[in-house]
Amino acid sequence: MRSFVWHPYTQMNDWKKFDVISKGKGMWLYDSQGNAMMDGVASMWCNVWGHSNRELTNSMIRQSKKLQHSSLFNLTNDKAEELAEKLVKLAPEMYRVFYSDDGSTAMEISAKMALQYWNNIGEKRTRFVSLENGYHGDTIGAMSLGYVPLFFSKFKSTLFPVLRTPTPNKYRIPKGYSFEDYQEFCLEKIEQTFSKNNNIAAFVMESGAQIAGGVVIYPKGFQKKISKMCKKYNVLFILDEIATGFGRLGSIVEYQTQESTPDIVSFGKMLSGGYLPLAATLANKKVYDSFLGEYKDMKHFFHGHTFTGNPLACATALTNISLYKKHNLISKIKRREAQIRSRVEEISNLGLVGDVRHKGMLMGIELVSNKKTKTPISPQKRLPQKVFIEAKKHGIYQRTLGPIVMIVPPLAISEK
Ligand SMILES: Cc1ncc(COP(=O)(O)O)c(C=O)c1O
CATH class of the missing domain: 3.90.1150.10 (Aspartate Aminotransferase, domain 1)
Known part of the structure; x- marks a missing residue:
């Protein structure tokens, strides 16, 4: 062929x-x-x-007969509304939902949201910190945030600079460290980075485990301590649950299991059961409120996509989520x-x-x-x-x- x-x-x-x-x-x-x-x-x-699940395909057929797509620019739709409410109820501390089509875009949105947050409140903070070997997608911003050398070295010169700190991979601990000591070392590196730089906008990491960068499951308490450190240094904490949320690691919301609290978190992949392209970036009230003001203040979020809040994908996600409990x-x-x-x-x-x-x-x-x-x-x-x-x-x-x-x-x- x-x-x-x-x-x-x-x-x-x-x-x-x-x-x-x-x-x-x-x-x-x-x-x-x-x-x-x-x-x-x-x-x-x-x-x-699995494929051709009857409950999901029926829900897709039902919704496609009613409304396949309508925009969130100046309008809304019932499925985007219902799903946003469901997500905010599922994800502790989250307040509003911004939709996109895939994980990479959701992470671009996380980064832009963080940058505009600082701009909106009048502070000059533009740098990101992330873990070595993190992966957040294949678009330019996502490749900058997460950097897996094998995948991205060709584009290195174009990516924006991000400060990186080591990941505690038990299998590859540098000589002379116990695993416990190495975890402490990794956390200290983050703290040093925060205390030396006063222009950090956000710390970004995959929630619960790194997947594409080598399947590194974080030791207990690691993510929790980073979450606390972000609060201490007033750095936004961005979590990527695109591959790890909605059950992959055994929890619907992995950051809850990790006893951590993000300011911004993204879901994708399994959100629609894997049936349609859909991702969502959720923000807490502090972040969202910074985008409110008078129109002339130009504080509203400068981001949008054709398929943002697509009702067919949202309806499928709603059915998918309802099946978690049912089954x-x-x-x-x-x-x-x-x-x-x-x-x-x-x-x-x-x-x-x-x-x-x-x-x-x-x-x-x-x-x-x-x-x-x-x-x-x-x-x-x-x-x-x-x-x-x-x-x-x-x-x-x-x-x-x-x-x-x-x-x-x-x-x-x-x-x-
Ligand atoms: C943790 C994580 N973030 C973001 C992405 C990017 O998602 P997508 O491939 O839907 O753009 C992936 C994809 O594997 C991922 O594993």
Whole structure:
């Protein structure tokens, strides 16, 4: 088949042809010949209930017959309103919801909101601080906030400068530190950065765990301490729950589990069950209030998109959220998490496996070329393509990110 599609993060020369997926049912994707592959990456970490879920598709059909799209410029729609109210009730301390279409854009919005907040209150604060190896998306601002060298080095000269502090990855602690000491070191670096710079607008991090930058699950209390430090130094605290919220780590709102409180937080991916592009950036009252004033003050938020608050996506998200309770999804995830945990030792003992990290419905298996020296596998080995091909032989759609095999199934996957 001749194709005009350019695929993401793909050396097109290496792929003479792609499997054409023509149907999805439950946890399975079917190609045009009818071969089944289990969706082992939840269609890029967003699928909750599997494919063609009747409750979700029915809700999409119902809404598309009523209103598919209408703008939030000068107007509103009932589904955008209902969903915003639901989100504000779910997310402690949050006050208003700004919609967008994908995670990267939601993070651009977080950054712009923070910058304009300081501008609105008349303080000159323009710098961001974030964790090393954080990932917040692929647009210019999101790439600046989170910087994964393997993905973004080509664009480095164009990205805006961000101050970065180390992430406590238990598997890769510098020599001479215990894990506890290293956590303290990471926190001290943040505190030093805050106390030395009086122009910091916000600290940005993924909530609960870094995923794309290497599946690093934060130690208990780490996020909580950063949250407190942000309050102490009057720095806005921006959380990215795009990949970790809505159940991936076992909580609908991960920052609640982490006992932390953001000023701005973004959700995406699983928000619509993974059925339609939708993201939301929530702000607390302090942030929102700074945007209020007389028109001539020019304090209103200078941001907007064509599909902001799309009623079809919002209706789907509302149905998706209602299903969490109806099907007791969070307790199901806890059971699945235990099942995943029971396999960790076995996987850790495999030849190339350096480390296995997991929480909730997320597992990262870090492959190394030497277990003793922890030498990373070179990107030249083209691991992602090899893992994809090998997993396919077992009927599974699987991907790696750099040297990490990602186990990120749809959240409602069964024990079997
Ligand atoms: C933590 C995090 N933030 C932001 C994004 C970007 O989301 P999107 O791919 O929808 O732009 C991702 C995507 O994987 C992510 O994992």
